[in-house]
Amino acid sequence: MKINTNPQKIDEILFRSVSEIFPSKDKLRKKLLSGDQLKIYIGADPNGKQLHLGHSTNFILLEKLRRLGHKVFVLFGDFTARLGDPTDKLEPRKMLTREEIEKNMKGWKSQISNILKFNGSNSAKIVKNNKWISKMKMEDIINLSSNFTVQQIIKRDIFKQRLKNEKDIYLNEFLYPILQGYDSVVLDVDLEIGGTDQTFNMMIGRTLQKRYNNREKFVITTTLLENPITGKKLMNKSEGNYIGLNDNPKDMFGKTMALPDKIIIQLFIDCTFILLEEIKIIEEKLKLPYINPRDQKMKLAFEIVKIYHGEKKAQEAQEDFINAFQKGGLPKDLPKWLVVSGANSSTEAVRAGLVDSNSKFRRLIKEGGVKDMESGKKITKINFPLNENKIYKVGKHKFWKVVIKK
RNA sequence: GCGUCGGUGGCAGAGUGGUCAAUUGCAAUAGACUGUAAAUCUAUCGCCCUACGGGCUACGGAGGUUCGAAUCCUCCCCGGCGCACCA
Numbered sequence: 001m002k003i004n005t006n007p008q009k010i011d012e013i014l015f016r017s018v019s020e021i022f023p024s025k026d027k028l029r030k031k032l033l034s035g036d037q038l039k040i041y042i043g044a045d046p047n048g049k050q051l052h053l054g055h056s057t058n059f060i061l062l063e064k065l066r067r068l069g070h071k072v073f074v075l076f077g078d079f080t081a082r083l084g085d086p087t088d089k090l091e092p093r094k095m096l097t098r099e100e101i102e103k104n105m106k107g108w109k110s111q112i113s114n115i116l117k118f119n120g121s122n123s124a125k126i127v128k129n130n131k132w133i134s135k136m137k138m139e140d141i142i143n144l145s146s147n148f149t150v151q152q153i154i155k156r157d158i159f160k161q162r163l164k165n166e167k168d169i170y171l172n173e174f175l176y177p178i179l180q181g182y183d184s185v186v187l188d189v190d191l192e193i194g195g196t197d198q199t200f201n202m203m204i205g206r207t208l209q210k211r212y213n214n215r216e217k218f219v220i221t222t223t224l225l226e227n228p229i230t231g232k233k234l235m236n237k238s239e240g241n242y243i244g245l246n247d248n249p250k251d252m253f254g255k256t257m258a259l260p261d262k263i264i265i266q267l268f269i270d271c272t273f274i275l276l277e278e279i280k281i282i283e284e285k286l287k288l289p290y291i292n293p294r295d296q297k298m299k300l301a302f303e304i305v306k307i308y309h310g311e312k313k314a315q316e317a318q319e320d321f322i323n324a325f326q327k328g329g330l331p332k333d334l335p336k337w338l339v340v341s342g343a344n345s346s347t348e349a350v351r352a353g354l355v356d357s358n359s360k361f362r363r364l365i366k367e368g369g370v371k372d373m374e375s376g377k378k379i380t381k382i383n384f385p386l387n388e389n390k391i392y393k394v395g396k397h398k399f400w401k402v403v404i405k406k
Numbered sequence: 407g408c409g410u411c412g413g414u415g416g417c418a419g420a421g422u423g424g425u426c427a428a429u430u431g432c433a434a435u436a437g438a439c440u441g442u443a444a445a446u447c448u449a450u451c452g453c454c455c456u457a458c459g460g461g462c463u464a465c466g467g468a469g470g471u472u473c474g475a476a477u478c479c480u481c482c483c484c485g486g487c488g489c490a491c492c493a
Contacts, residue, residue, distance in 0.1 A: 254442065255442090257441085257442060258443075259443075260444060261441095261444065262444080293441080295441090325441085326441080326442095357454090359453065363449095363451080364436065367436040367437055368438095369436045378437095395436070397442065
């Protein structure tokens with residue numbers, strides 16, 4: 001495999017979406033220019049069902065490195081996931097079962113495979129740390145942990161915070177970063193990529209790699225997606241702006257459109273393959289008074305959906321969006337919800353998963369949140385019977401196509 | 407182990423015998439204005455019903471006192487802090 005050492009491409013890797021590089025940017029640049037094939041990986045603990053847009057940044061970076069000819073891995077921490085990663089958890093985590101983890105890994109791979117190539121020449125490979133960690137003996141673990149002091153481990157932000165708040169830290173959580181760091185040794189890697197929240201763990205691996213294999217492991221930390229107004233993490237399930245990598249095209253497009261304008265540029269940089277020069281042009285455009293930021297956001301939404309569903313679906317999602325929300329029309333291909341004539345609307349709405357409870361549906365109607373798309377009028381009657389084939393808009397985002405069973 | 411303080415809705419955090427489905431802040435949802443943006447304003451934010459009313463379930467768990475308990479008592483579980491123990 002010939003390694004591409006195009007300085008421009010290398011610079012894009014060194015600067016785009018990057019927060020910090022250890023030991024230094026210059027050293028990594030030299031390494032990338034040298035023409036050596038590097039072993040690079042991202043570690044991910046499959047402790048949830050869904051990956052979100054914030055995760056994509058790292059995989060995009062990894063894919064770019066793969067395209068340059070480097071050997072890339074995705075490491076699933078199927079062992080460490082069971083321990084519970086303390087990162088970003090102010091409370092101790094629950095442990096997961098084997099089955100849950102297996103399921104998560106399957107889902108994650110298919111989500112990642114839209115960004116990262118797992119087939120063809122120089123394809124990305126998946127590795128799982130249960131393979132070696134489960135074989136470790138007590139002796140190995142004790143030896144491994146003797147590389148670090150308690151003081152070093154509790155330096156970590158999340159532990160510091162917990163100590164300050166007088167929350168528990170379990171001993172197994174201390175082992176977590178060490179075991180994860182050991183992954184670097186087993187894989188004998190040259191570079192690891194992860195979010196800034198993973199800095200500590202990745203640095204542990206860097207230390208171990210130097211000690212055991214006498215090899216310099218570089219670490220790239222990438223920027224996290226943050227809401228520029230609140231400073232909070234952007235992809236937060238409870239905040240309703242969570243964009244899952246396996247969302248359907250319409251949802252993905254719509255949710256992207258619902259994001260605040262101020263992050264358009266950051267998302268272009270971190271979550272798409274659009275070239276930086278082009279992003280710069282968009283950034284300039286956004287400053288002009290007669291440019292509607294909405295249109296630039298549409299381009300963003302299009303590019304994001306394209307990565308996960310292809311150009312055609314992205315196009316459809318865009319047309320659908322324009323039609324349904326800008327022109328007040330209807331989206332195409334709405335799934336039909338079959339009911340018997342006269343069925344109770346709120347019961348059916350709950351069954352269809354549009355709302356959580358009858359009370360919520362009732363409230364929505366009271367607030368004028370349910371609309372008959374045929375007449376364009378708001379529904380005012382609570383418990384209106386479903387007698388005709390009709391399409392309703394329920395809340396801000398959802399459409400409900402009711403078809404009467406004959 | 408001893409002492410002491412505490413466990414309330416997604417979170418923070420009031421309430422300490424009836425006026426409690428529980429003040430407030432954050433988050434969330436809907437409406438108005440918009441561009442499914444931001445800001446702002448308004449409303450909502452346990453479940454169920456034949457719905458300006460009624461019922462049920464909830465303030466760590468189980469019992470009890472009382473006409474009445476998130477609030478008082480008993481036991482249990484969990485946590486903080488202090489002290490003691492630590493081959």
